[in-house]
Amino acid sequence: MIRIAPSILSADFARLAEEIRSVEEGGADWIHVDVMDGHFVPNLTLGPPIVAAIRPVTKLPLDVHLMITDPDRYIPAFAEAGADLISVHVEACVHLHRTIQLIKEQGAKAGVVLNPHTPVDMIRHVMAEVDLVLLMTVNPGFGGQAFIPAVVPKIREVARLANEQNKAIDIEVDGGVNAKTAPLCVEAGANVLVAGSAIYNDPDRAAAIRALREACAK
Ligand SMILES: O=C(CO)[C@H](O)[C@H](O)COP(=O)(O)O
Numbered sequence: 001m002i003r004i005a006p007s008i009l010s011a012d013f014a015r016l017a018e019e020i021r022s023v024e025e026g027g028a029d030w031i032h033v034d035v036m037d038g039h040f041v042p043n044l045t046l047g048p049p050i051v052a053a054i055r056p057v058t059k060l061p062l063d064v065h066l067m068i069t070d071p072d073r074y075i076p077a078f079a080e081a082g083a084d085l086i087s088v089h090v091e092a093c094v095h096l097h098r099t100i101q102l103i104k105e106q107g108a109k110a111g112v113v114l115n116p117h118t119p120v121d122m123i124r125h126v127m128a129e130v131d132l133v134l135l136m137t138v139n140p141g142f143g144g145q146a147f148i149p150a151v152v153p154k155i156r157e158v159a160r161l162a163n164e165q166n167k168a169i170d171i172e173v174d175g176g177v178n179a180k181t182a183p184l185c186v187e188a189g190a191n192v193l194v195a196g197s198a199i200y201n202d203p204d205r206a207a208a209i210r211a212l213r214e215a216c217a218k
């Protein structure tokens, strides 16, 4: 089953509650929340107060993507704010195994994220601990960038690794995902599709979500 996670990075922040309701009513499965610190990535977005503010607006799981240096400092605050799933970049974690434990101790599901150039082998020894692997299909920092096709073989590698370890995980892709690129990801083994501009740039959110699902069903 394919899950669609609209990224609110491309939503109108002045009407955030409405923008979240529009994708929930349009058939979204998760809400993807991009947290950027202006240090790990060259952009700044939002923090725990915004996560706490949107928590009562939707019943959907909040999928919080931390693009920040030293995530351990902020994981408890994001969990407290209502994050259901917290994903950290392996490039930002010196003690990745410890960080994953911290996320789980806080009662959230744990995800690990790989930048486009980071090898899948970096997560081999934590696969048993995680609920989700997120593969960046753009360089993190901004919405609306072009999909990097060189990441597709990495999706297959993650699926193979999970299979080898007999581990059921979600495989999520993020960046430049639209009706053209989503089928390539699903065919390679992804089951969670983050889409920001492909959904929020379309005034008909339900149609945009349906187009993604239909493209992948072919
Ligand atoms: O993590 C992200 C960027 O770092 C966003 O989730 C991603 O860019 C979604 O936007 P789009 O679908 O427009 O590429």
Ligand SMILES: [Fe+2]
Residues within 6 Å of the ligand: 007, 032, 033, 034, 065, 174, 194
């Ligand atoms: Fe993201």
